[in-house]
Amino acid sequence: MVIVAAGSGSRLGAPVPKAYVKVGGKTLLQRAIEPVLALAEPVEIVVVASREWSDDADAICRSISPNWDDIMVVEGAADRHESVGNGLAALSESVKYVLVHDAARPFAPVSLFASVAAEVRRTGEGVVPGLAVTDTIKRVDAGRAVETIDRSQLAAMQTPQGFPLHKLRDAYNASPQSMTDDAAVYAAAGHPVHIIDGDPLAFKITTPADLDRAESIVGPTHAVQATRTGIGIDVHAFDSAQPLWLGGVLWPGEPGLAGHSDGDAVAHAICDALLSAAGLGDIGGRFGTDAPRFEAARGEVFLRETLALVTDAGLRILNVSVQVIGNRPKLAPRRAEVEAVLSAVLGAPVSVSATTSDGLGFTGRGEGIAAIATALLAT
Ligand code: CTP
Ligand code: MG
Numbered sequence: 001m002v003i004v005a006a007g008s009g010s011r012l013g014a015p016v017p018k019a020y021v022k023v024g025g026k027t028l029l030q031r032a033i034e035p036v037l038a039l040a041e042p043v044e045i046v047v048v049a050s051r052e053w054s055d056d057a058d059a060i061c062r063s064i065s066p067n068w069d070d071i072m073v074v075e076g077a078a079d080r081h082e083s084v085g086n087g088l089a090a091l092s093e094s095v096k097y098v099l100v101h102d103a104a105r106p107f108a109p110v111s112l113f114a115s116v117a118a119e120v121r122r123t124g125e126g127v128v129p130g131l132a133v134t135d136t137i138k139r140v141d142a143g144r145a146v147e148t149i150d151r152s153q154l155a156a157m158q159t160p161q162g163f164p165l166h167k168l169r170d171a172y173n174a175s176p177q178s179m180t181d182d183a184a185v186y187a188a189a190g191h192p193v194h195i196i197d198g199d200p201l202a203f204k205i206t207t208p209a210d211l212d213r214a215e216s217i218v219g220p221t222h223a224v225q226a227t228r229t230g231i232g233i234d235v236h237a238f239d240s241a242q243p244l245w246l247g248g249v250l251w252p253g254e255p256g257l258a259g260h261s262d263g264d265a266v267a268h269a270i271c272d273a274l275l276s277a278a279g280l281g282d283i284g285g286r287f288g289t290d291a292p293r294f295e296a297a298r299g300e301v302f303l304r305e306t307l308a309l310v311t312d313a314g315l316r317i318l319n320v321s322v323q324v325i326g327n328r329p330k331l332a333p334r335r336a337e338v339e340a341v342l343s344a345v346l347g348a349p350v351s352v353s354a355t356t357s358d359g360l361g362f363t364g365r366g367e368g369i370a371a372i373a374t375a376l377l378a379t
Contacts, residue, residue, distance in 0.1 A: 001036050001043050001160075002087030005029050005057065005103035006050045006076020011206050018205065019049070019103040020056055024218030025226065028205060030060050031106030037065060038110045039117070044095055045071045047103075048087040081178040081185070088169050097121060098168060100182045101160040107217060108202035113160055119196055120162035126186040127162045129198035130155035155195060157181055158202040167191055227318065228279070228377045232272025236263040237368040244329065246369070247322075247338035247352060248300050248345065254329045257369060260290050265371040266322055267299025270342070270350070271306040273320065273375035278310045303345045310377065317348035318376040324354040326369035 005028075009018025019029040029047070036043055045065075049057035054073050061071040074090045076083040084100055091098060097120045099113060112129055119127040133154040138145045161182045168182065171189035179185050183193045205211055242256025247266040257263030271283045283289060283302060286309065294301070310317065320342070324331055331338070331354035342350035357363040363370055 001045045002048065002084060002091070002098060002100045003029070003032055003036070003045065003103050004048045004076070004080060004083045004087060004100070005032075006048050006083045007080065007104070008050075009104075012208060012211065014211075017050065017053055020053060021205075021211065023106060023211065023214040027060055028106040029057065029103045030064055032101060032103045032108070033061065033064060033071070035108065035110040035113055036101075039113055041117075043070070044092060046087045046090045047071060047073045048076045048083045049073050050076050079178050080180060081172075081175070084182060085172045088165070088172060091165060095165050097162060098165040099160040099162045100168075102204060104204045104206070105159055105202050106205065106214065108158070108160065109199055112158075112199045112202055115196055116160050116162040119194060120164070123194055124164060126168075126183055126191055126193035128181075128183045128193055128195050129158040129160070129202060130195040131158065131198040131200065132156075156198070157183060158198040158204070226379045228277045228315070228379065230273045230275070230277025230375045230377070232269045232274070232276060232282075232373045232375075233370065234265040234268035234272065235362075235368060235370045236265045237362075238366070239263070245299060246324070246329065247331075248298070248303070248341040249334065249338055251329045251334075261294050261297045261302070262299060264299030265369050266324060266338075266342075266352070266373075267303050269371035269373040270320055270322055270346075270375065271302045273322075273373035274306050274310050274317065274377070277375045277377045278313050278315050280309055280313065300345055303342070307346055315377040315379060317346055318378050319348055320346060320350040320373060320375045322350065322352055322371055322373040324352070324369060324371050325357055326354075326363045327356055327366050330354075 005019035007018055012018050014021045020027050036045055047057050047061060057073045061073060065071050072090055074086050077086060099116060116127050116129060133151045133156055137149045137151050137154060139147045139149060163186055168186055171186045174189055175185045187193050205214055236257035236259050238255045239258035240255040244251040244254040244256040245262040245264045257265060268283055275282055275286060287294060287302065335352050338352050339350055362368055
């Protein structure tokens, strides 16, 4: 099995080469290899990767294969044709049949690999999965339709494509020009290529729209399984002898909040929401808020320490939302500033809102402030 992953993915335009783009938390390369490991028969796997990304390819292979020795990573080249050639050269002489597959087709099912392999063995010739073309196809020239092509004679080629190894190697060695699929190289050497039914799931990710389609295939399950939500509430009484620190910023001229630390109810509620989402308890239990090292400590100190705990637990903050309940200070004029400060500390979007309690309760009487926060984490 040769899996080519050395392309740059220029049409996708992602910040990393296509094979290392993730869908539902897994790279395309990992998804392309996984069905091969599920095949009944033992398979020698060669992954073709660009030199700059070969360490990443190694790490992916090692993480998914219980028997890492089965997978070899070899260097790719400037075009797919040459990359495949490098992959074929690396296979052992004892290998009789080879399947060549694009890492850019992450959902090709095990059944497709098995059917192609079985058909190669049966025919002793090239086998390619193809899908009937459903759109009307026209030949165009400079933006003008020139002619309609009979689509009943057309099929869209997919991978994996299977061949007797030695015939395909010879065909590659003899090939006078670069071609975009292996069947074309094989046919150019005069060998027959059989077409079997392809699978819509074996589509290739080429453009951002293809990536959206891929996300929609794995997206919902992934989102449900991989997030955790949490809630936190904090209350502090006003103490006009103190400066007011709220939401990580100083509010000159406003009465402060009482507490062993700086009384920043917004920061503390966020810490509790994060700890609760992570299943790590609460701020009192984690930090002992009465501990000497937290005397007069800024809310930011608790936020940073909480972030470290959450990160150490292998979790990532997706977003935080916090609401302040109280008569003062007026949040609106500085809301953007508070959001920016908190978002920067946590490295994730924090939204801040405020309300009064319509004159009711301790917040309505102006005795103190309450803050309620929620947090969403990704596992
Ligand atoms: N491929 C390769 N070596 C190359 C070019 C392509 O191994 N020099 C691989 C790609 O990694 C991909 C498969 O061939 O798995 C199909 O190619 P394509 O979809 O064209 O991928 P890219 O060349 O990476 O994308 P683009 O053409 O948009 O740059
Ligand atoms: Mg390409």
